[in-house]
Amino acid sequence: MKKRVFACILAAAMLFCLAACGGGSTETTSPATDAPSTDTPASDSDVIKIGHIVHMTGSAVESGGYEKNGAELAVEEINAAGGVNGKQLVLVQEDGKSTNQGSVAAFQKLLEDDEIVAVIGPSPSTQFAAMIPTIDEAGIPVATGGTNYSLTHSDCPWVFRFRPHDGFSAQAMVRYAVDELGATKIAVLHGSDSFGVGGYDLVAQYLDELYGMEPILDQSFNNDEKDYTAVITNIKESGADCIISYMAMSPDVGMFATQRLQQGLDIPWIGSPSVTAVAGRELAGEALYGVYAVSDFHVDGNEKATAFAAAYEEKFGREPDFYSAWTYDAIYCFAEAFKNAADLEPESIREAILALEDFEGVEGTYNFDENGDGLDAYYIVVNNENNIEVVTKIEGNR
Amino acid sequence: MSGLAILGQNVFSGIAIGGVYALLALGIALIYRSTNVTNFAQGDITMLGAYALYILLEQLGLPYPIAFLLAIVVMGIFGWLFQRFVYYPLRNRSFLPVIIATIGAGILFQNVALVVFGSIPRKVNPVFASGGFTVGGVYFDLQYIVILVVTAALFVFQYLFFEHTSLGKKMQATAQDKTMAQLLGIPVALMIAFTFIYSTILGAIGGMLVAPIYFVTNRMGSTLGLKAFAACICGGFGDVRGALIGGIAIGLIEALGAAYIAPVYKDAFPFLLLLVFLLVRPQGIFGEKVSEKA
DSSP: OHHHHHHHHHHHHHHHHHHHHHHHHHHHTOOOOOOTTOOOOSSGGGEEEEEEEEOOSSTTHHHHHHHHHHHHHHHHHHHHTTOBTTBEEEEEEEEOTTSHHHHHHHHHHHHTOTTEEEEEOOSOHHHHHHHHHHHHHHTOOEEEOOOOGGGGSSSOTTEEESSOOHHHHHHHHHHIIIIISOOSSEEEEEESSHHHHHHHHHHHHHHHHHHSOOOSEEEEEOTTOOOOHHHHHHHHHHTOSEEEEEOOOHHHHHHHHHHHHHTTOOOOEEEOGGGGOHHHHHHHGGGGTTOEEEESOOTTSSHHHHHHHHHHHHHHSSOOOHHHHHHHHHHHHHHHHHHHSSSSSHHHHHHHHHTOOSEEOSSOEEOOOTTOBOOOEEEEEEEETTEEEEEEEEEOOO | OOHHHHHHHHHHHHHHHHHHHHHHHHHHHHHHHHHSOOOTTHHHHHHHHHHHHIIIIIISOOOHHHHHHHHHHHHHHHHHHHIIIIIGGGTTSOHHHHHHHHHHHHHHHHHHHHHHHOSSOBOOOOSSTTOEEEETTEEEEHHHHHHHHHHHHHHHHHHHHHHHSHHHHHHHHHHHOHHHHHHTTOOHHHHHHHHHHHHHHHHHHHHHHHHHHHOBOTTHHHHHHHHHHHHHHHHOTTOHHHHHHHHHHHHHHHHHHHHHTOGGGTTHHHHHHHHHHHHHOTTOSSOOOOSSOO
16 A cells, blocks of 8 residues: 555656656747748748747746747748748747757757758857857858857857857946946956856956956855855955946845845945846845946837837737847848848858948847957946936947 | 954854754754654755745735744645655665655655746745844844744754653654664654654744745755755764754854855865864764664
């Protein structure tokens, strides 16, 4: 009897696991040819296919959803307006599974389809970096939203970035801190991961290059830290008059924000974009009021952004964020390049993208340099009682 | 900020967090004493306790004392279910299958919590909304003080209960020698069930106490559980005083190590202490040099 009960529980647990796995794979096996308003095309030449690696399962599923929505919205709008040179755009989606090998496998699967002329990659920089050797071999244009500097500086001519890289965010933070906030003793708080350490290096580099200064404190911590007492006492002890932070995770932002005020550390703080993320703001509440951040997308940034935000909210029922903004821009830029290119060969598309001049997107104005970086400006935003407001826009030195 | 204030600040937070480790370690110690197995799901039970408080307090909007007591009742029932379905079916097997079952149960709890609550951290308000006060440059967070008071109260209760009540003595007897206890007419299975219920409640209270500080996520219990386990070994496995002293030592060493060496290695210090103990005094502070229980 006892054994039977236990066996039943085990069986139930296994069923549960199976059900969970099953749920994942049904999503992946429908690499949606669900470009909206695509009536079955008469012949293959009536469509232009764009591949999209979306994280539909795993830890990055939330940002993946935003990316998917942004791209789908752009395709829908372009097709409704008559498509590109009379051809409809079709989005072919593959699950990147939130992992490096999943992303590479998804890319390889997309390459099997000869009609795909360009691909949109996943946002996280590590996964995109893993794909670069394959991209180099395949030789087709791939868009990225990862901000790690090296993605467009690794001698692969096929990478196009639709967000400003971390070098520009470091410049923007340093300039605002020194020029506007009058900071002279800057403490850099950063995670011990590659994002945080890379961020520290860039801040130190630009502080030196632009002002001949160096950070007064290099304070790292591990992601998922719960008690910031030591970090806070170190910052106080250093006599810093401003904090620049590279924190990757929203709970960390929430916790540091709260504990810093409790322990009386009330100096200006400029953070990487996570400081404005909804999850962190919900956890920290008032503790984040008045905190500055860099941000590459803002709904009031330009007219296109405002219109995009309205269309996005109408279709998906919530505000867009930068994840949906850059995939939306990538589709529009690709479409414009397809229009201008002599043909749809990879080299022609690449040249057409590089030739784009002052192309207005929702993230900003695109001018691609030979590395494939389209943007160079960050907004400085401030949390005004939970509304994220633009203070200024700082363009970086390329 | 003066050097003394920095020291005071870090000692205070170290002792408070150490108190939570001590509560979890106590739960592990009690189960070990009565059943000779280690419950590796103790950390995840902490997480479930925090979610229980989150549901009752934040979602159902109950007042704090009622939510707290109700969460204890719910987790007590959960403790019984846990021993009934994880420990009891395997009670006559060697300790290894039981330990693996507790590890499996912990993984199951984490993933069920992920499915039910998602990956977004949940916020639980502290017991006192006012936050805290500053004396001599040291900020005293009221939630940390609550942790210290509750931990102290539970250890006193523990002492009185085990030394001065009939039920407590029966549970102790079971822990010391199951066969003898059985011969004396003590319902051993029932006593073990009580031990699991009590240990689960201890873990859950630990989770409820740290919930406002840590935010509630499905993974919050894993490092907590491991540090509590380290506290058990440093203090002397299965020893009540050892759990208390070990827990506070772990809390202190990580807080001071983070402050004076580097916050990046914060999680390494407790395990460094553990390694030192395993090399120098494997039986722990209060442990006796016994290789095998008769």
